[in-house]
Amino acid sequence: MRIREKAFAAAALAIVPVLAFGAQAAEATRAPAGTLANGTAVEAITLKADNGMSAVILSYGATLQKLLAPDRDGRVADVLLGYDGLSDYVDHPNYFGVTVGRYANRIGGGKFSLDGKSYQLPQNDGDNSLHGGGEGFDKAAWTVVSAKSGPKAEVILGHTSRDGDAGYPGTLSATVTYSLDEAGNLGIAFEARTDKPTIVNMTNHAIFNLAGEGAPQGAMDHLLTIPAGHYTPVDGKLIPTGERRPVAGTVFDFRAPRRIADGLRDGTDQQIVSGRGYDHNFALDAGLTAKPKLAARLADPASGRVLEVFSTEPGIQFYSGNFLDGTLVGKAGHLYRMGDGIALEPQKFPDAPNHPDFVPARVDPAKPYRHVMIYRLSTAR
Structure with missing residues (x-):
């Protein structure tokens, strides 16, 4: 699919501000980001806080395009891998x-x-x-339902997936709410309602490098903590076998901070061989919860940036960027290679609909879907 990038010809259209309330309020602004081949306009919504943090969200794919955060010395960098413009995302x-x-x-x-x-x-x-079969929510042009400033800058995006889309039953009405506050919390709330029984499992697929995207050292020296005593091993096709294997004594033990690179090339562990590194779901000790709990902590000793991931879901997929093979040119012309970033994706377990003992992914008309997650960014000396 081809798109044409629209020039910001009219200054009045370049930025649509949403008025803030109070000196400490976070701000939301809207701007055009381009047009899809079918004529659908795409927006970029910027959420900005006074503490130096900001996030840019594209309505195409409800995508978190940028996340800028200061390091321990106040230097701001974008910590997400991605693209500069809409055309590359398409x-x-x-x-x-x-x-x-x-x-x-x-x-x-x-x-x-x-x-x-x-x-x-x-x-x-x-x-x-x-991830939805190749034409999932990441390929949809979401509607900007609302955007507002205040104690939290917030944008709500909506999308309707019709009964039978990609083979899934039920018409699903989904929303994603991004919110940014002055404490460094970027909240993401996923909600969905269906008109008949279906399965739903939504998350964000951000790939992080806390040193800054494109930093030549990559992200493998980051220290990762995951509060999980078990993970779900996979077969050769990366599908869970159904076992919940203890992490103790293995390279999957992240209960205390562990340098990612230390286990990444352990060819004696067949799970690392199968995944070409880490590409595994961890069964969080807290399980499914009503309120977000800590699911992972990532720290970059060089910059001092710390990312904490909170979620209500029972699992988190840790992916060490194994399939970044140097064929993708990302932001600022950076070539992304293996280990240049990692994903921490809170979610239901992979293949849960085919494993009765996993937390079910079923959603019914009387029981809407809701997943709340938070990316909390801070610094450490």
């Missing part, structure tokens, strides 16, 4: 910062059953269906 998709759904992660064989009926999804990852 023409060279790689899930950078997008909202993934209806089902994030993999479903084995692209098949699942619900109430005795079998469903076949597109197979876009070998035999598997991955």
Whole structure:
């Protein structure tokens, strides 16, 4: 699909401010970001706080395009891998910062059953269906429902997925709410309602380098903590076997801060071989919760930046950028290679619809879907 980037010809259209309330309020602004081939206009919404943090969200894919944060010395950098313009997100998709759904992660064989009926999804990852099957929420032009400033700068985006889209049952009305406050919290709330039983698993696919995207040292010297005593090992197709394996005594033990590079090339662990590094779901000790709890902590000793990920979901997928192979040119002309960033994706377990003992991903008309996550950025000396 081709798009044409629109010039910001009219100054009146370049930025649409949303008025703030009070000196400490965070600000939301809207600007045109381009037009899709079918004529749909795409917006870029910037959320900005007085503490130096800001986030840019594209309505295409409900994408977190930029996340700027200061280091321990106050130097601000974008900590997300991605692209500078809309055209690359359309023409060279790689899930950078997008909202993934209806089902994030993999479903084995692209098949699942619900109430005795079998469903076949597109197979876009070998035999598997991955992140919605190739034409998921990341490829949708979301509608900007509202944007406002205040104690939190906030934007709400909406999308309707019709019954049968990509093989999924039920018409699903989904929203994603991004909010930024002065404490350094970027909240992301996913909500969805359906008119008949279906499965839903939404998350954000941001790929982080706390040293700054494109930093030549990559992200493998970051220190990672995940409060999980078990992870779900995978088969050769990266589908969970159903086992919950203890992390103790393995390179998957991140219960205390661990340098990512230390286990990344351990060819004696077949799980590292299968994933070409880390590409695994961790079963969080807290499980499914009503309020967001700590799911991961990532720290860059060089810059002092610290990212804490909070979520209500029972698992988190840790992906060490194994399939970044130097073929993608990202922001500022940076060539992204293996290890240049990592993803920490809170979610239901991969292939949960085919594992009755996993937390179910089923959503019914009377029980809407909701997942609340937070990216909290701070600095440490």
